[in-house]
Amino acid sequence: GQSLEQPSEVTAVEGAIVQINCTYQTSGFYGLSWYQQHDGGAPTFLSYNALDGLEETGRFSSFLSRSDSYGYLLLQELQMKDSASYFCAVSHSGYSTLTFGKGTMLLVSP
């Protein structure tokens, strides 16, 4: 089966940098995705890493280490609107879709 571990909650202040970690166990691993979900809304895609290394998209960056089965999402210059839940998800050969972690709630304070 597949399993993903990520912290349940992270807090930070506006303007700071925060890192949300994700470790996974899966067979037939293809890649690691990150999604953002505001309360009661639709999850939206942030990034995808299939190869080792860092991918940068504006204030958000995502990192993957396949050998360590580990990745993280880095959010810089935090804004209040970044308060949301963040999910890591693996794509794998088991299903032709994604398996999601339980999510990390990020609380950004002034």
Added chain:
Amino acid sequence: DGGITQSPKYLFRKEGQNVTLSCEQNLNHDAMYWYRQDPGQGLRLIYYSQIVNDFQKGDIAEGYSVSREKKESFPLTVTSAQKNPTAFYLCASSISGGFRTGELFFGEGSRLTVL
């Protein structure tokens, strides 16, 4: 604008009743998915379909049924056999093989409450 439309947004059901949640997409995506979300539980896969007239069970398919008669539509029926149906249901789609890009497009969800 292209996207995924789920309806109804809120639904109340009495125990013992079947209900059907609608999911329509105009993105011309081949693959469609249903996920269930409970507080603190993340998203769990119910069913998915990679092509018309074909669908596969996910991790928690018991008590649910689906159909895929048209490319645009993937309705989910929550049957009376589902023991704990109160949840937030999310429909998603992707281009063929979209799991290889890690990108799913989600609808706004349907919140089902069993009274």
